[in-house]
Amino acid sequence: MISFDESLRQVAELAKPLPAEMVPLAEADGRVLAAPVVAGRNAPAFAVSAMDGYAVRDEDLRNLPATLRVTGKSFAGGGVPDAILPGTCVRVFTGAAVPPGADRVIIQEDVTATNDGAQFDHPPGSSRHIRAAGSDFAIGDVLVPADVPLNPQRLVAAAAADLADVAVIRQPRVFILANGDELRAPGSAGAADQIPDSLTTALTAFVRRWHGNVAGHSVCPDDLSRLQRTASEAVSQADVVVVTGGASVGERDFAKTMFADHDLHLVFAKVAIRPGKPVWLGRAGSTLIVGLPGNPTSALVTARLYLAPLLAGLAGFDPATAWAWQTRPLAAPLETGGERHTFLRAKSSGDGVEALRDQDSGAQKALAAAEYLISRPPSAARAETGSLVDTLLI
Numbered sequence: 001m002i003s004f005d006e007s008l009r010q011v012a013e014l015a016k017p018l019p020a021e022m023v024p025l026a027e028a029d030g031r032v033l034a035a036p037v038v039a040g041r042n043a044p045a046f047a048v049s050a051m052d053g054y055a056v057r058d059e060d061l062r063n064l065p066a067t068l069r070v071t072g073k074s075f076a077g078g079g080v081p082d083a084i085l086p087g088t089c090v091r092v093f094t095g096a097a098v099p100p101g102a103d104r105v106i107i108q109e110d111v112t113a114t115n116d117g118a119q120f121d122h123p124p125g126s127s128r129h130i131r132a133a134g135s136d137f138a139i140g141d142v143l144v145p146a147d148v149p150l151n152p153q154r155l156v157a158a159a160a161a162d163l164a165d166v167a168v169i170r171q172p173r174v175f176i177l178a179n180g181d182e183l184r185a186p187g188s189a190g191a192a193d194q195i196p197d198s199l200t201t202a203l204t205a206f207v208r209r210w211h212g213n214v215a216g217h218s219v220c221p222d223d224l225s226r227l228q229r230t231a232s233e234a235v236s237q238a239d240v241v242v243v244t245g246g247a248s249v250g251e252r253d254f255a256k257t258m259f260a261d262h263d264l265h266l267v268f269a270k271v272a273i274r275p276g277k278p279v280w281l282g283r284a285g286s287t288l289i290v291g292l293p294g295n296p297t298s299a300l301v302t303a304r305l306y307l308a309p310l311l312a313g314l315a316g317f318d319p320a321t322a323w324a325w326q327t328r329p330l331a332a333p334l335e336t337g338g339e340r341h342t343f344l345r346a347k348s349s350g351d352g353v354e355a356l357r358d359q360d361s362g363a364q365k366a367l368a369a370a371e372y373l374i375s376r377p378p379s380a381a382r383a384e385t386g387s388l389v390d391t392l393l394i
């Protein structure tokens with residue numbers, strides 16, 4: 001049995017980014033860039049107007065009021081008009097090219113259209129209302145650096161670079177393998193000796209939240225040859241196989257044996273934590289295997305402590321983002337801790353947190369109320385109301 005801290009070190013070691021892949025920009029939100037987004041064009045490509053109005057030469061507005069002949073109109077998408085001639089102006093619209101030779105754009109609210117052209121009465125303000133070629137970005141500029149996740153803001157910059165696809169870190173493909181004779185899909189656990197498989201759906205949602213893709217899932221009875229076949233299928237399809245149940249020492253606990261044909265190498269097989277002591281981590285070739293205890297609370301707690309950082313790291317995030325412990329005050333006291341590092345399920349209460357009454361590792365109802373884990377190191381002293389404890393959002 002290893003300590004909690006040692007188990008985290010092992011997970012951090014394995015939580016390294018997967019190789020890159022190209023994805024369409026429309027599917028890239030939330031993905032971590034594997035290469036910087038570099039501009040292959042200038043923006044804008046030529047000087048454009050920032051306002052609807054008239055492009056003029058300053059020289060022609062020396063004596064006011066002035067009436068200038070309007071020689072044409074420039075619209076966005078309409079190319080670059082001819083150079084502006086002395087004594088004339090060009091009607092321009094926001095985003096349209098400004099004619100070469102124009103010094104500024106006068107907004108149309110300050111101009112009177114007359115039979116002869118456009119009449120200017122007021123001296124121009126300080127703003128020229130012209131965006132110079134390349135003033136937003138120029139060819140070769142890094143618009144978004146590598147190693148950061150795309151978000152709507154960064155997608156604007158990547159799309160502005162005129163990219164259809166971007167290189168991102170591949171998201172881990174995950175296979176969820178639940179085992180137990182008693183398990184049935186929710187909605188079909190009719191007999192008294194059957195129970196709903198309460199973990200597969202929850203873990204599917206969990207995997208998605210932590211940057212993984214569920215490649216497949218299977219609910220298997222405790223039959224070793226069937227489990228071995230499913231294990232082979234899972235290993236061939238996935239970067240990470242999540243096995244629930246069968247982690248302990250029971251006669252039909254086959255979670256590890258089913259991978260024997262795949263040269264299973266155990267990274268750890270027991271951790272001094274509560275709940276979740278039988279949690280295990282292994283590798284079969286390039287596939288990582290996370291064994292979660294079958295008790296539903298133990299499974300979700302260990303998924304939060306180990307699976308979340310592992311998936312985050314494989315998807316290109318810093319695994320530490322999944323271990324963002326924050327101190328919060330206790331809204332009710334805690335008794336002296338036990339020998340193992342304990343993670344109490346807790347809810348918010350006033351300005352602080354309060355441990356839930358039901359701390360059974362098999363609890364399912366209590367999970368519905370759980371918002372935080374409270375970390376209690378081995379043999380933690382009794383903690384009074386108001387004292388600060390380390391908490392992690394579940």
Ligand SMILES: Nc1nc2c(c(=O)[nH]1)N[C@H]1C(S)=C(S)[C@@H](COP(=O)(O)OP(=O)(O)OC[C@H]3O[C@@H](n4cnc5c(N)ncnc54)[C@H](O)[C@@H]3O)O[C@H]1N2
Binds near residue numbers: 182
């Ligand atoms: N003699 C010992 N017995 C046990 C030990 C031990 O050290 N010595 N450890 C206990 C601890 S701690 C835990 S945690 C459990 C873990 O057991 P397994 O991972 O082998 O899980 P199972 O036996 O398969 O199932 C336990 C429990 O959870 C239910 N279960 C399993 N899968 C699901 C699912 N997908 N959905 C809902 N419920 C599920 C299953 O029916 C059992 O009730 O072992 C202790 N025993």
Ligand code: MOO
Binds near residue numbers: 274276278295361
């Ligand atoms: O470690 Mo088990 O998760 O207590 O039931």
